[in-house]
Amino acid sequence: MNRNGPIALIFHVLFLGFLLAPILIVCAVAFTSQGYLSLPTEGLSLRWFRAIGDNPEFIRAFKDSLLLGAVSSTLAILVAVPAALAIARHQFFGREAIQALFLSPLMVPHIVLGIAFLRFFTMIGLGGTFAGLVLSHVIIILPFALRLILAASTGMDRAVENAAASLGASSWTCFRRVTLPLILPGVASGWVLAFINSFDEVTMTVFIASPETTTLPVRLFLYIQDNIDPLVAAVSAVLIFLTVAAMLVLDRVYGLERLLVGKGRD
Amino acid sequence: MSMAASTDSQVQATAANPSTHAPPPRRPRRWPWTPYLLSAPGLALFAVLLLVPLVMTFLLSLNSFSFYGGIENVWQIGNYADIIADSYFHEVFLRTFRIAAVVTLLCALFGAPEAYILRRMKSPWRGLCLLIVLGPLLISVVSRTLGWALLFGSTGLVNQGLMAMGLIATPIEFMYTETGVIIALTHVLVPFMVLSVWASLQRLDPQVENAALSLGAGPLTVMRRVVLPQIVPGILSGSIIVFALAASAFATPAIIGGRRLKVAATLAYDEFLNTLNWPLGATVAVLLLIANVVIIVGCNRLVERRYKQVFE
Numbered sequence: 001m002n003r004n005g006p007i008a009l010i011f012h013v014l015f016l017g018f019l020l021a022p023i024l025i026v027c028a029v030a031f032t033s034q035g036y037l038s039l040p041t042e043g044l045s046l047r048w049f050r051a052i053g054d055n056p057e058f059i060r061a062f063k064d065s066l067l068l069g070a071v072s073s074t075l076a077i078l079v080a081v082p083a084a085l086a087i088a089r090h091q092f093f094g095r096e097a098i099q100a101l102f103l104s105p106l107m108v109p110h111i112v113l114g115i116a117f118l119r120f121f122t123m124i125g126l127g128g129t130f131a132g133l134v135l136s137h138v139i140i141i142l143p144f145a146l147r148l149i150l151a152a153s154t155g156m157d158r159a160v161e162n163a164a165a166s167l168g169a170s171s172w173t174c175f176r177r178v179t180l181p182l183i184l185p186g187v188a189s190g191w192v193l194a195f196i197n198s199f200d201e202v203t204m205t206v207f208i209a210s211p212e213t214t215t216l217p218v219r220l221f222l223y224i225q226d227n228i229d230p231l232v233a234a235v236s237a238v239l240i241f242l243t244v245a246a247m248l249v250l251d252r253v254y255g256l257e258r259l260l261v262g263k264g265r266d
Numbered sequence: 267m268s269m270a271a272s273t274d275s276q277v278q279a280t281a282a283n284p285s286t287h288a289p290p291p292r293r294p295r296r297w298p299w300t301p302y303l304l305s306a307p308g309l310a311l312f313a314v315l316l317l318v319p320l321v322m323t324f325l326l327s328l329n330s331f332s333f334y335g336g337i338e339n340v341w342q343i344g345n346y347a348d349i350i351a352d353s354y355f356h357e358v359f360l361r362t363f364r365i366a367a368v369v370t371l372l373c374a375l376f377g378a379p380e381a382y383i384l385r386r387m388k389s390p391w392r393g394l395c396l397l398i399v400l401g402p403l404l405i406s407v408v409s410r411t412l413g414w415a416l417l418f419g420s421t422g423l424v425n426q427g428l429m430a431m432g433l434i435a436t437p438i439e440f441m442y443t444e445t446g447v448i449i450a451l452t453h454v455l456v457p458f459m460v461l462s463v464w465a466s467l468q469r470l471d472p473q474v475e476n477a478a479l480s481l482g483a484g485p486l487t488v489m490r491r492v493v494l495p496q497i498v499p500g501i502l503s504g505s506i507i508v509f510a511l512a513a514s515a516f517a518t519p520a521i522i523g524g525r526r527l528k529v530a531a532t533l534a535y536d537e538f539l540n541t542l543n544w545p546l547g548a549t550v551a552v553l554l555l556i557a558n559v560v561i562i563v564g565c566n567r568l569v570e571r572r573y574k575q576v577f578e
Contacts (some may be wrong), residue, residue, distance in 0.1 A: 008386075015380050015399075019457075023402065026412055026416065029416055079308045085304055098309065111514055115313045119319065120315075120318065138313050138315075146452065149495055199406075200404070200406045217408045224408065228412070232412060236409035236412050239405070246404075251397060256397060260279055
């Protein structure tokens with residue numbers, strides 16, 4: 001039947017090699033025992049991983065990134081769920097325009113948003129604050145959350161809700177006990193995708209972060225601009241290990257393809 | 267963004283034809299304001315935090331700037347005139363779009379066949395390979411670009427490999443060159459192309475290929491007459507995303523290209539945070555935004571009109 005020929009397989013192996021090469025080299029260099037950038041040819045060493053502990057600013061940035069991701073994706077979900085329900089199940093004037101507005105941050109380059117927020121936050125006194133970071137991240141991650149919740153609520157069987165309503169459930173009970181559990185997979189994956197996008201964001205954040213409140217990618221980026229040493233390789237390697245671990249869990253629980261292609265299997 | 271282009275039409279398609287078991291669409295509405303109330307928090311948030319800052323950026327781009335007086339509150343289009351007249355800015359914008367175009371071409375050239383190969387793989391391998399292809403999307407772009415900086419620069423592994431294979435005699439300079447930025451950006455963005463083509467392949471029934479084969483078509487004919495027409499919309503919408511992301515990319519050109527090789531995004535960054543000429547930085551940003559929106563919306567329209575039957 002349909003099988004890949006030898007040329008296709010060679011192409012495939014080269015392609016995967018191309019994708020993996022830079023990620024593997026970061027992990028390899030992180031294990032060097034030398035004081036400079038080199039491959040660990042003379043045995044593996046953990047000295048650069050231990051060195052992360054002597055640089056508390058990386059640890060603090062990591063904690064800030066986690067907190068920022070968690071708070072902003074939770075806020076994005078709180079805003080996106082009602083909006084998705086409105087768009088998915090009501091016909092109303094301006095429905096398409098509202099949906100386009102909520103998805104529009106995907107079209108705006110993050111560098112533009114960074115500039116816009118820097119100016120705006122400086123004027124309203126939120127410059128360099130954690131609140132400013134949260135608000136700006138909510139805007140850029142909301143489209144990702146909205147799309148998954150939208151897909152979940154469009155595919156949902158509404159007869160169940162009608163049944164609940166006809167049995168005397170109030171609309172709030174109906175939402176809490178019937179609708180929410182049914183769209184929960186979409187909401188949960190929307191939260192995860194929003195969190196990842198917030199955690200990885202660097203272009204916009206580099207404008208609005210301050211030395212006191214900054215994220216790990218921004219810290220890494222600014223460090224790399226000055227010099228590249230095995231320490232950043234070690235920090236990056238830790239980041240890669242954590243991402244891969246999260247990815248494997250995510251793939252088991254939800255399916256990576258489903259999360260990224262953005263549509264349900266059903 | 268990919269996801270916007272491809273899933274949007276799907277979401278709307280599903281919304282347009284209600285699924286078989288859903289109740290009839292006409293149901294009595296108790297209250298016509300419900301959808302507005304539900305989307306009100308989001309609308310308020312987006313009005314204050316997206317529209318206002320963007321409008322303010324546009325207004326800022328009209329202000330003038332001097333090294334002694336700072337930003338002056340006058341309304342003029344001098345910054346735009348400066349950019350249009352100055353060959354330095356032409357060079358930066360031209361370089362930005364040249365890099366984006368080459369990256370898009372490379373992504374289409376490698377990403378589309380890879381998606382096709384992935385679809386033809388068997389179950390355990392397919393999942394694993396898909397994980398390897400899509401996984402980098404979740405890894406921070408700074409870490410991925412750092413990998414390329416290590417491969418190009420300090421360890422010089424790429425040059426060592428190329429010389430060992432006898433492909434080149436002297437080392438190629440990758441750091442701070444367009445070639446380096448193009449390779450790293452292709453790496454960062456090619457998963458989007460695979461995703462987009464993959465989504466369009468989902469709609470292609472493998473039995474159609476078998477039917478063509480059994481009717482005597484050669485493998486090349488099948489590829490040209492059956493597979494390609496089906497995945498071209500996927501390649502095109504993938505190209506729109508890749509081009510838009512490549513043209514506005516920041517972290518990768520900043521690390522690989524350095525301060526010497528400027529693109530639009532790094533130019534805006536420098537004007538804002540180093541030169542402190544905010545009005546000029548805002549002007550570059552506004553131009554980048556307009557170019558981006560025109561390309562995404564315009565190309566999406568074209569693709570959807572041309573391939574209407576495939577999308578429906």
